Amino acid sequence: xxxxxxxxxxxxxxxxxxxxxTVSRVFNKSSLVTDRTVAHVLEVAKKLNFSPSASAxxxxxxxxxxxxxxxxxxxxxxxxxxxxxxxxxxxxxxxxIVVAGQKGSPEEFFATVKKLSTKIDGLIxxxxxxxxxxxxxxxxxxxxxxxxxxxxKYREHVDLVLDNFSxxxxxxxxxxxxxxxxxxxIKGEEGNIDAIERTEGFLSAVHKFGIKKTDVEILxxxxxxxxxxxxxxxxxxxxKDISAIFASNxxxxxxxxxxxxxxxxxxxxxxxxxxxxxIEFAQMTRPSLSSVYLNTSLFGQKAxxxxxxxxxxxRIEDTPKQLIIxxxxxxxxxxxxxxxx
Amino acid sequence: xxxxxxxxxxxxxxxxxxxxxTVSRVFNKSSLVTDRTVAHVLEVAKKLNFSPSASAxxxxxxxxxxxxxxxxxxxxxxxxxxxxxxxxxxxxxxxxIVVAGQKGSPEEFFATVKKLSTKIDGLIxxxxxxxxxxxxxxxxxxxxxxxxxxxxKYREHVDLVLDNFSxxxxxxxxxxxxxxxxxxxIKGEEGNIDAIERTEGFLSAVHKFGIKKTDVEILxxxxxxxxxxxxxxxxxxxxKDISAIFASNxxxxxxxxxxxxxxxxxxxxxxxxxxxxxIEFAQMTRPSLSSVYLNTSLFGQKAxxxxxxxxxxxRIEDTPKQLIIxxxxxxxxxxxxxxxx
DNA sequence: TATTAAATTGTAACCGCTTTCAGAAAAAAT
DNA sequence: ATTTTTTCTGAAAGCGGTTACAATTTAATA
Numbered sequence: 001x002x003x004x005x006x007x008x009x010x011x012x013x014x015x016x017x018x019x020x021x022t023v024s025r026v027f028n029k030s031s032l033v034t035d036r037t038v039a040h041v042l043e044v045a046k047k048l049n050f051s052p053s054a055s056a057x058x059x060x061x062x063x064x065x066x067x068x069x070x071x072x073x074x075x076x077x078x079x080x081x082x083x084x085x086x087x088x089x090x091x092x093x094x095x096x097i098v099v100a101g102q103k104g105s106p107e108e109f110f111a112t113v114k115k116l117s118t119k120i121d122g123l124i125x126x127x128x129x130x131x132x133x134x135x136x137x138x139x140x141x142x143x144x145x146x147x148x149x150x151x152x153k154y155r156e157h158v159d160l161v162l163d164n165f166s167x168x169x170x171x172x173x174x175x176x177x178x179x180x181x182x183x184x185x186i187k188g189e190e191g192n193i194d195a196i197e198r199t200e201g202f203l204s205a206v207h208k209f210g211i212k213k214t215d216v217e218i219l220x221x222x223x224x225x226x227x228x229x230x231x232x233x234x235x236x237x238x239x240k241d242i243s244a245i246f247a248s249n250x251x252x253x254x255x256x257x258x259x260x261x262x263x264x265x266x267x268x269x270x271x272x273x274x275x276x277x278x279i280e281f282a283q284m285t286r287p288s289l290s291s292v293y294l295n296t297s298l299f300g301q302k303a304x305x306x307x308x309x310x311x312x313x314x315r316i317e318d319t320p321k322q323l324i325i326x327x328x329x330x331x332x333x334x335x336x337x338x339x340x341x
Numbered sequence: 342x343x344x345x346x347x348x349x350x351x352x353x354x355x356x357x358x359x360x361x362x363t364v365s366r367v368f369n370k371s372s373l374v375t376d377r378t379v380a381h382v383l384e385v386a387k388k389l390n391f392s393p394s395a396s397a398x399x400x401x402x403x404x405x406x407x408x409x410x411x412x413x414x415x416x417x418x419x420x421x422x423x424x425x426x427x428x429x430x431x432x433x434x435x436x437x438i439v440v441a442g443q444k445g446s447p448e449e450f451f452a453t454v455k456k457l458s459t460k461i462d463g464l465i466x467x468x469x470x471x472x473x474x475x476x477x478x479x480x481x482x483x484x485x486x487x488x489x490x491x492x493x494k495y496r497e498h499v500d501l502v503l504d505n506f507s508x509x510x511x512x513x514x515x516x517x518x519x520x521x522x523x524x525x526x527i528k529g530e531e532g533n534i535d536a537i538e539r540t541e542g543f544l545s546a547v548h549k550f551g552i553k554k555t556d557v558e559i560l561x562x563x564x565x566x567x568x569x570x571x572x573x574x575x576x577x578x579x580x581k582d583i584s585a586i587f588a589s590n591x592x593x594x595x596x597x598x599x600x601x602x603x604x605x606x607x608x609x610x611x612x613x614x615x616x617x618x619x620i621e622f623a624q625m626t627r628p629s630l631s632s633v634y635l636n637t638s639l640f641g642q643k644a645x646x647x648x649x650x651x652x653x654x655x656r657i658e659d660t661p662k663q664l665i666i667x668x669x670x671x672x673x674x675x676x677x678x679x680x681x682x
Numbered sequence: 683t684a685t686t687a688a689a690t691t692g693t694a695a696c697c698g699c700t701t702t703c704a705g706a707a708a709a710a711a712t
Numbered sequence: 713a714t715t716t717t718t719t720c721t722g723a724a725a726g727c728g729g730t731t732a733c734a735a736t737t738t739a740a741t742a
Contacts, residue, residue, distance in 0.1 A: 006483065008727090008728055008729085009728060009729060010728075010729095018691075018692085019691065019692045019693075020692090020693095020728085020729075020730095021691070021692060021693080021694095021730080021731075022690085022691060022692075023729095024728095024729065024730060024731085025690095025691090025730095025731095027729095028730080032689070032690065032691085033690070033691085034689090034690065034691090037690080037691085049455070049480075051455045051456055051458075051459060052459070052728080052729070053399075053400065053459045053727085053728050053729065054396075054399070054459040054460040055395075055396045055397070055398075055399030055400040055405070055459060055460065055727080055728075055729085056396075056400050056697090056727070056728035056729035056730090057396075057728080057729055057730080058394075058395070058396030058399075058697090058729090059394065059396040059397050059400050059696095059697045059698060059699085059727085059728080059729070059730090060696075060697050060728080060729045060730045060731080061696090061697060061729095061730065061731085062697095062729070062730055062731095064396070064460075066439065066460065073425075074421075074424055074425050074428050075421055075422070075425045076421060077421075079421060079424075079425075080415075080416055080417060080418075080420060080421040081416070083415055083420075083440065084414075084415050084416045084420075087415050087440065087441070087442055088442070091441070091442055094456075096439050096440075096441060096456075096457065096460070097439060097440050097441075098407065098437050098438060098439040098440075099424065099428065099437075099438050099439075099440060100428070100432070100437060100438075101428055101429070101432060114390070114392045115392055115395075115435075115437075116437065117392075118392065118393070118394045118395040118396060119395040119396065119405075119407065119437070119460070139390075142347065224621070225621055225622060225624075225625045226624075226625065229625065251621065251622075254622065254625065255625060258625055258626075258627065261627065262627065280565065280566055280592065281566060281592075281595065281622065283566075283567075284566045284567065284570065284595065284596060284599055285599075286599065286602065286603065349697090349698055349699085350698060350699060351698075359721075359722085360721065360722045360723075361698085361699075361700095361722090361723095362699095362700080362701080362721070362722060362723080362724095363720090363721060363722075364699095365698095365699060365700060365701085366700090366701095366720095366721090368699095369700080373719070373720060373721090374720070374721085375719085375720065375721095378720080378721085393698080393699070394697085394698050394699070396697080396698075396699090397697070397698035397699040397700085397727090398698085398699060398700075399699090399727090400697085400698080400699070400700090400726095400727045400728060400729080401698080401699045401700040401701080401726075401727050402699095402700065402701085402726090402727060403699070403700055403701095403727095
């Protein structure tokens with residue numbers, strides 16, 4: 001059980017009786033090496049268990065074969081699905097993924113980027129400030145970047161948005177066109193950007209259809225199931241005329257459903273409800289839950305394609321691409337009252 | 342809006358009128374530099390927006406300040422919570438995280454590690470083969486590593502296990518000691534290691550308490566909610582004497598609950614049920630769902646602490662540490678039939 | 683076959699930082 | 713004030729690649 005030493009390009013060159021330049025070319029798929037040489041070098045390299053040093057490559061101006069991802073929170077479904085979809089593609093192209101959390105202030109944020117920038121070829125980030133693309137280009141003129149958002153309001157400033165707002169708008173519009181004129185919103189966590197955007201989508205729809213202020217009830221929530229439960233409890237204690245509820249996520253919608261079941265309300269007969277996220281459980285509840293689906297995998301794929309293109313073209317843009325991924329409303333039993341009966 | 346160039350240690354040295362060695366020392370918190378010099382260099386560095394090149398550092402034998410994580414699937418709750426907990430700690434210590442998926446064959450796996458190894462200081466991995474620690478030490482004598490498992494059976498081969506088996510054992514034992522002598526298992530996804538381990542935990546408990554083979558029913562499942570639904574349907578079509586069910590995860594338990602509700606069965610009066618994972622919804626269902634909780638965050642924290650210790654001590658072990666994180670049974674309404682009444 | 687063009691391969695100069703070793707400066711001792 | 717220590721700083725040699733440019737080999741043309 002001999003200890004294998006880390007072999008370098010020099011070892012490979014020496015054993016293969018070629019120059020290090022040749023070895024380097026082989027590992028970079030340079031076209032100007034004979035097939036015979038390539039085969040030979042590869043063989044030796046394999047025998048020596050050689051793998052080029054990422055550091056050395058990076059240093060000498062080469063690529064890092066790594067892309068960075070900075071998201072607001074490295075947690076939950078967005079994070080999980082997003083990373084998953086990107087990682088699969090990245091791996092196929094020999095790239096690694098480094099993830100970082102995002103700090104509050106711009107200075108902290110840019111410091112994080114600065115530090116990361118020396119080990120990546122490109123960065124996918126989500127950070128909301130005006131003119132983020134320009135600022136990135138100014139501060140990191142050599143670093144390809146793709147700016148993400150879930151906030152369609154920022155569409156002009158970012159490359160890719162997974163449209164939260166429209167999802168909420170569609171859900172609300174759907175509830176209204178089902179015939180409901182008195183409607184409630186269960187908000188998401190205070191300060192959370194998704195929560196804000198979904199609230200705006202709701203309000204926008206409510207406004208578009210001219211629902212009266214007094215027919216709209218806004219309830220606080222935290223995105224957690226229990227807060228949906230508490231919210232409807234409070235709601236129906238206060239008034240009983242609300243016939244439709246839009247919950248800012250499915251967890252809260254289920255919490256709400258739960259309370260209504262417990263107190264004998266019929267869904268969708270008494271109240272129609274629609275959630276957001278389309279989690280797996282949404283299909284299994286009784287009644288099944290209408291929800292808005294955001295294609296996070298596609299979001300990841302697009303982001304990756306875009307960053308790879310920027311990297312390969314070595315063209316750092318400071319004008320956002322402004323691509324939008326639309327949400328999808330999935331209507332199920334909880335909001336399908338057939339009023340014609 | 343001038344373009345800022347990437348400044349190097351030479352620029353800082355020149356402007357600060359010191360040598361690059363001094364600048365290097367300042368950035369490495371070397372004790373042998375005067376406070377005055379440190380302050381001065383830092384000031385210049387800040388003005389130049391200097392940040393040491395990770396590549397150059399790595400190359401010259403220094404640290405990468407990056408740790409790698411290789412998990413079976415970069416998806417779902419384990420991944421999400423695990424990465425989240427580690428990342429928070431890592432960031433506080435100035436480390437970045439690079440994630441990679443795990444391939445099937447050992448050779449593919451080791452190739453992945455090989456490639457990653459040049460850009461990390463240490464690796465946290467989950468991969469099940471005999472003597473993995475020894476093999477890692479042999480192949481990567483310079484790379485600190487922490488081997489993870491959720492399979493307590495492998496405890497002797499790995500550093501840290503989040504004990505799946507015992508969780509299933511505890512849940513089953515609980516159901517049995519509640520007085521149930523006829524019990525069913527809903528298995529997880531075929532081939533999935535967690536599924537296997539949980540099945541073994543169940544069988545082990547059933548065996549310990551001498552439940553008769555004919556009083557045990559094993560049902561197929563996929564970890565998805567619908568499969569739990571289908572499983573109980575099949576079960577009760579076949580026989581009606583089963584009084585307790587252990588579902589290999591909460592999603593399936595909820596699916597099962599759903600079917601039983603629909604067909605008028607009372608939980609826990611007619612059937613007691615216990616799930617696994619303790620997802621948030623477990624507390625909110627009616628009845629609330631008993632479940633097994635695995636502290637994934639703690640798992641991450643421990644793994645990180647361990648790898649950091651190995652890195653700082655520069656001691657690559659080939660003997661596993663064998664630390665086990667115990668599961669926690671959380672009994673709720675779904676398995677709390679008070680039989681004394 | 684000699685000559686020239688094209689295809690390969692080798693040489694050597696970086697890339698930006700760490701670190702050993704030696705020299706200079708400051709502090710302590712005589 | 714001079715010598716001896718102790719501290720701090722600088723010079724220079726790598727670390728392991730990439731790549732422009734030179735050298736060499738092979739193919740093409742006369």
